Amino acid sequence: MMRRPIVLLLGFLLLFVAGCAADPVDPKDPRLSLVYGYIDMADAPSSLGWVRIKLYDGKNQGYSAAVKKGLFFHVGVEPGPYQVERFGRHTTFFSNTEYSYDFGTRGRNETAVRIDKPGVYYMGAYKYVEIHTGWFEQGKFKMERTETPSERELLARLATILQDDYPQYTRQIAMVRQRLAQLR
């Protein structure tokens, strides 16, 4: 008689965990693009843990990009207009503070891209720059475009990451290599 609640609880937990999983990207889907960019958080209060790329289709959808040392990317982006909406860092073992930063959500920002056909799309490299404010004033910052690291450097890093951690995305790896060849 006592087992039923536990079975129900387990079932609920399984459903909950299944619901949390994101749809996997089909490596063979020819419609998908690779989007990437870079954010330097050296002067920010936190490191970079996540980047939200928003699809501007009126339905408030988008992608959570993978992040590796400032480089953010997503290998399965469908056609449409996109820009970085927010970025931040979740809580960590050493800090229970969650950080969330707006990348300019009042119209178009510099990261805006329109994906019309499958390919590799670069959103740019940016640096978090703090703006000095007075006492008792809310802190402010701006995102400044930076030339370092270069697009080529980031793409080379991305090629290595994909090769090592996501080797199943052969189509995306080939697209990155093709773009790298163009940048030489």
Add this chain to the structure above:
Amino acid sequence: MAAPTALRPVRLFAALCLFLAGCGPQPEQPVTRLSDINADSVVIVGRLELQPPLRPNEQQLKMGTFDPFDAADRFRDRGFLWFGRVADTPAEKGDFVMNPRLGETYFLRVPKNTPYLLGGYIMAQYVTRMTSPRSMTVDDSRIEIPGGVRYDIRPGDRAIYVGTLVLHRDEFNEVTKAVIVDDYAPAAAAFKQRFGQGTELRKAIPRTEAPRRAAQ
């Protein structure tokens, strides 16, 4: 850009209480009787339109786990317009705010000494979310309305017609063009129906100056 959002419990509680108590911008209610308008104010008649219009459920408005005062209604299908005494006042530091419903003729009271339309916004997203048991964050994004318009309000005016402000936006919610259209005839008919005969609705469609961003 605003600071990183990482509120502590006391600030979180205070912020929620203040917000739910209605500490956001307090807009003017539509005028129902001209006798409510004193000599220092004028009824402004006009319309605010967005092109393309907001799609169903495009606005994401979640003011909290519960919203007993329906604070979201202040943003739903509405724009905020700030007025000021001085032209170069930043929009949200304006002296007076109104929030007309998009696509509908509005009849709103404005003090005569605040003739400058400084700018404003349409809220595209305002979502409060708990990021941990002890912290919350607000995700907001806006369609910014450019200002830089002076309404020709004269001392003897009781009601003026200011036209339809049509905001053309691109796919990223950037207002790329703002034009003022003369829809006087239907607006005058609606004015008469609302307030009866006897009061003139003077046409005072402004000439737009160089548009500027609302946040500037």
